[in-house]
Amino acid sequence: MKIVIINYGAGNIQSIMFAIERLGFKAVLSNNPEEILAADKVIFPGVGEASYAMRKLEESGLENLIPNLKQPVFGICLGMQLMCNSTEEGNTKGLGIFDVDVIKFTSNVKVPQMGWNQIYNLKSDLFKDIPENEFMYLVHSFYAPNCAEAIATTNYDVEYASALHKNNFYGTQFHPEKSGDVGEKILENFLKL
Incomplete structure (x- = not known):
């Protein structure tokens, strides 16, 4: 199985690589469109500020590629947020995969x-x-409100969507790679989809 972690200069890449290795798989870091298109599974990480991350995606020409991928794609944290219509962080337009702001x-x-x-x-x-009611590890100031595409909910003053799914696209606000055995099981489930 070919697993590609999208490398666009705004990712929590090492911890994801290690988590995948612990599951017995190897992942490749790439921003090469051909390599991403040829992958069986794609992981779209993200750490940092949304408008900067979106600029990095545009610089590498991936903002048009990602929404058109046909294989299972897993956005993590900021990766998931960038898959939404927009984010208030930096007033940033997203990839429009998930229909939520x-x-x-x-x-x-x-x-x-x-x-x-x-x-x-x-x-x-x-x-x-x-x-x-399992506990997952989160670090974020912005959130996706509950919506039709929510597949997990978390409460932090408000209930919000801590995971989203539409077609072949999945996203989690939490970091499965930093959430112990349960997080690794979620990564493993994604790799088995």
């Missing part, structure tokens, strides 16, 4: 949300054999 947490809560929080209302094979 990412917004900032209100001032009622400590921002960023950093640490462990529960996921529930789990739907989709991404969460096969994952019990409700």
Whole structure:
């Protein structure tokens, strides 16, 4: 199986590589369109600020490629947010895969949300054999509101979509690669899709 992690200069790449290796697979880092198109599975990571990350995607010509991929694609954290219509962070237009706009947490809560929080209302094979209310690791100041494409929910002052799914596209706000055995099981489920 060929696994490609999209390398566009805004990713939490090493921890994802190590998690995939622990599962017994090898991943390739690439921003080469041919290599990404030829992959069986694509992981779209993201760390940092949305408008900067989107600029990096545009510089590497990937903003048109990613929404048209046909194989399973997994966006993580900022990767998932960039797959949405837009984000308030840097007033950034997204890739428009998920039909939801990412917004900032209100001032009622400590921002960023950093640490462990529960996921529930789990739907989709991404969460096969994952019990409700497991704790996952999150670091974020912006979130996707609950919507038709939500496949997991988390509560941090408001209930929001902590995972999204549409067609061959999946995204998690949490970091499965930093969420222990349960997170690795979710990665493994993605690789088995």
